[in-house]
Amino acid sequence: MKFRIYRYDPDRDAAPYLQDFQLEVHPGMMLRDALMALKDQQDDSLSFRHSCGEGVCGSDGINVNGRNCLGCITPVSDFKAPVTIRPLPGRPVIRDLVVDMSQFYQQYRAVKPYLIRKDPLPEQEILQSPAQRERLDGLYECILCGCCSTACPSFWWNPDKFHGPQALLQAWRFLTDSRDQATEERLDALEGPYKLFRCHTIMNCVEVCPKQLNPTRAIGQIKDLMLRHSI
Amino acid sequence: MSRQATGLRAWVLQRISAIYLGIYFIYIIGHFVFDPPDSYQAWSGWLADPFVAVAMLLFFAAVLIHAWVGVRDVLIDYVHPIMARVTLLTLTGLSLIGSGLWVMRTIYLAGATVR
Numbered sequence: 001m002k003f004r005i006y007r008y009d010p011d012r013d014a015a016p017y018l019q020d021f022q023l024e025v026h027p028g029m030m031l032r033d034a035l036m037a038l039k040d041q042q043d044d045s046l047s048f049r050h051s052c053g054e055g056v057c058g059s060d061g062i063n064v065n066g067r068n069c070l071g072c073i074t075p076v077s078d079f080k081a082p083v084t085i086r087p088l089p090g091r092p093v094i095r096d097l098v099v100d101m102s103q104f105y106q107q108y109r110a111v112k113p114y115l116i117r118k119d120p121l122p123e124q125e126i127l128q129s130p131a132q133r134e135r136l137d138g139l140y141e142c143i144l145c146g147c148c149s150t151a152c153p154s155f156w157w158n159p160d161k162f163h164g165p166q167a168l169l170q171a172w173r174f175l176t177d178s179r180d181q182a183t184e185e186r187l188d189a190l191e192g193p194y195k196l197f198r199c200h201t202i203m204n205c206v207e208v209c210p211k212q213l214n215p216t217r218a219i220g221q222i223k224d225l226m227l228r229h230s231i
Numbered sequence: 232m233s234r235q236a237t238g239l240r241a242w243v244l245q246r247i248s249a250i251y252l253g254i255y256f257i258y259i260i261g262h263f264v265f266d267p268p269d270s271y272q273a274w275s276g277w278l279a280d281p282f283v284a285v286a287m288l289l290f291f292a293a294v295l296i297h298a299w300v301g302v303r304d305v306l307i308d309y310v311h312p313i314m315a316r317v318t319l320l321t322l323t324g325l326s327l328i329g330s331g332l333w334v335m336r337t338i339y340l341a342g343a344t345v346r
Contacts, residue, residue, distance in 0.1 A: 154308065157308045157309060158307075158308070190238075191235070191237075191238050191239060192235035192236070192237075192238045193235065193236045193237065193238045193241065193303075193304075193307055194235075194238070194307075195238075196238060197238035197239070197241070197242055198307070198308070200304065223239070223242065226239050227239065227243060230239060
């Protein structure tokens with residue numbers, strides 16, 4: 001099977017280019033396996049991130065034939081040759097498929113992704129009813145792979161100011177958590193034209209999320225809550 | 232926060248104006264399909280009805296609000312140099328206000344010439 005892989009080493013290359021590879025694929029082979037085989041057998045300078053190999057760590061987000069996915073859980077057989085593999089779009093390339101995700105993490109940090117309590121903490125855990133716990137389903141599963149935010153045109157244009165789908169999904173995860181007591185502060189922090197309202201419901205995030213999460217719905221729920229807290 | 236352009240208000244205005252535009256489109260298309268004015272007098276007479284005139288003025292107000300939020304969004308997305316953005320926002324605002332004033336004049340004159 002033919003692979004075309006984005007190569008760029010800023011120390012040596014004047015410009016990025018696509019390099020062609022031929023690789024024998026076998027049934028059940030994931031994209032990550034193919035990349036590892038290429039690195040092992042054909043070009044050991046090929047650089048990419050990966051770790052757990054089972055869709056949990058979120059290290060190997062890549063752009064394959066124009067679509068973001070996790071290399072470790074996406075079968076090669078999903079694609080027609082040539083399989084073009086590029087780094088996640090819109091991020092500065094460090095080398096080959098390795099990108100600088102600093103802004104993505106900054107946006108995540110900005111939504112304060114942790115419980116904020118004003119009451120004194122109880123001796124034991126803060127209890128939730130099953131219904132309250134259920135509200136976190138579809139939110140807590142995010143692995144921060146960055147597939148959604150780097151597929152979002154609004155994040156491409158304003159990655160320094162727009163939180164992006166990943167961070168906003170997490171903002172809603174804590175807004176809707178019955179144990180969190182900073183709803184007003186969180187909503188105030190999201191006001192303004194950029195942080196939340198750059199979302200134009202393009203829904204690329206929903207399309208690419210390898211965990212089948214729905215950041216667009218979470219963003220809608222934040223807007224809804226914001227409206228209810230404002231009038 | 233107060234030194235920022237609005238997020239929530241712009242979004243809500245866009246949604247509310249969209250609802251009005253949707254309803255008004257159904258009304259106006261229905262009117263022209265089932266009871267089209269066949270002369271200038273009919274047009275004037277129709278527009279002299281205060282309900283028709285106010286509904287139409289509200290329609291244009293909704294169009295202008297909707298257009299302002301939409302164009303503002305596009306400019307915030309794509310035009311990053313601050314002077315270019317301010318210039319384009321100003322031009323957009325002026326042309327929208329100008330269009331609104333002209334529409335008010337047109338609707339007033341159309342209703343005023345009825346005999």
